Amino acid sequence: MEPLHARYPFLARSREAVEAAAVDLGEIVATDETVTARALERVESAITDGTVGEPHRRTRVELLSYPVARVLVSLVDVHICTRKYAQAEAEAAYDRFTEEFETTTELKSTQRETLDRTELLAEFDLASAVSDAGDGYRVEVGAYLDLAADQRGDSWRLVNRPLADGEVRVTAEELNVLLKQAIRHRVTDGLPFTVPDAIADELTEEVDRLEEVLSELELTREIDTVVPELFPPCMKSLLDQVQKGEHLEHHSRFAIATFLVGIGMTTDEIVDLFQVNPGFGEEATRYQVDHIRGDTSPTEYSTPACSTMQSYGDCVNMDDLCEAISHPMGYYEQKLDDTDEEELVDWREDEGDEEADA
């Protein structure tokens, strides 16, 4: 196990080093407090401040804490935790390799082994997709899109790039950002996986700790945020029809109303929203919404599951995420989790702003 492995634990050769050392993960988590503590720190810091914390001074501990951290993330099995963790690992690696790339070109020290760009590109099968263009690089469009499609900012959009003969021009700095994304994909790959009980049992304390951290931060975002762009396709379509003033059948109307109640809209807000539609009298709407809410009835009604939506023909425009969920609410929760906090604009706040401006 070399220092380079510990700095870049996601590399194939680092994993091989762990394998070659024939360490038994079960034994490590049972006996090696230092490794589990460092693993916990990796994940905890990822959640709280987007870093993986200070590396442990012992190469062995630092390197082994990586597979253990992955075990922890798998046990916690919360989407946002996995995402934050992969992001933090990628950031840490990015800081290291950008620094090392510079040292390699300037004053090459033979003190320690460093990672160069060529090796990193080869690691992610990008060797043939990226070529040197003198003052920057050319990246094959397929590889570029893999790594740039979820970058934020107009400058990453393919439409704003000089694309010629299947290659996209990028600067050296941009290529580093793309490599960071490749690392993030690598870390995310295979997470979460199934952890044998024997290992899980040794890590209950650490998992509890992480769950506590997650709940303290309220990272699992409250569902009562109204962001129509993130609505499941069925609800988008129903809302659309409501706003176009189209007639909705009872079950459709029930579905959209329960959904809106479920995500925390008040009766007044829903009445306002439905008002544009002459088919929805205020009184009737108010009554129905209160009824759903359980104010005027003993039962609190919840949004129908996808199977019910399907049998009523309210399930439309299914997308990839639909394949993975069974309830429109689950769809929305997942979407909220996937979206960064800063990007979420609650509809009601948005409307408020407009009014304030006017």
Place this chain on the structure above:
Amino acid sequence: MEERTRAYLRGRFGDHYRQASVTPPPAANEREWGFIPWTEGPGETMVRHRSLLDLGEIEDFLGRRKPRHVYFSAGRYDEPSASTMSDKGWRSSDLVFDLDADHLPSVVLGEDSYAEMLAKCKDALLRLLDFLEEDFGFDDLTVVFSGGRGYHVHVRDERIRHLERDARREIVDYVRGIGLEFDELVDEESVAGTAGRSSPAQKRTLSTEGGWSARAHRHMLAVVDDLLAMEEADALDRLQEYDGIGEGKATAALNAARSNYEQLEAGNIDVHPAFYQLAKILLHEVVAADNAPIDEPVTTDTNRLIRLPGSLHGGSGLEVQRIDREDIDAFDPLVDPVPETFRGHDITVEVTDGGLVELDGDSFTLEAGNQTVPEHVGVFLMARGRAEKGKE
């Protein structure tokens, strides 16, 4: 559609399939297949989630089942016949583009004839191919006439088959010119203060290397060339037709263009503020003129079913036809896809919805009632629901 019409069409589709040769797409056995039979009653039910194993050899299947429409998936799967997408095990998808006259902004529905719509569609196809070949550098393109109102392009380049929805949306946005930002296209570079200026200045250039910036650059130069070839007064008038360009700016932009032509050729558009403003306007023009208005969901949906080239379109009786790259210019969508089977003899149909039909180089103005027409015209009318089979 009456039963006798349906039976007739089904029979004739079968006759056609028995002699036609249909080449399946590559990796046909990894794809999902679907078809719509000639069933009775309203609404068409698609039979889908079939693998080639379920259907059998494709030509044999077509001759036997004589389907009304046939599709295969852009996606390739571990288990193409599994009934849900998650059980199918997605491997990769062709990148598919659909140009449909119904979605073209230049088409005036209800006003343009079928032939006019198809002609506009072909223009859009050529623009699309320019993006795919020049910008994206794809060389494995399959161009297909859809049998209806448009064209499909299938790209099976290995380097893009694994792309997921978000990445495909970027490709859609690219060819449609969506999200194009002038400020992003322009490279800014600080240059040392030129004579008369003390502080370093910005030099803003359009990359001539490729992409929308090269398109914008080409368009800009073409406009400049036109302007410089005109009489001064005409050029100034022309410039003032642009929004926000008055006489002063027109004069300044024109002079700047004249005295800095080489700079412009090299991509520098910072020759004068008025010219810079003009360049920005021209970008909008180029997007409007060059973009290819493809139907977005077809391209982003990695599980999409697409019509099988070589099959017949059940809504027109025309062949869904592969077109060789070099034959596109000469391709006539109202002649070439007319199946040989339906040529050369007449049938009687009961026209319900008359009017103009242009097909196979001929045109017919039909009145309602019993008419004797060439079979391909009859099939076209019946498939479109404009006629029933004449009673024998």
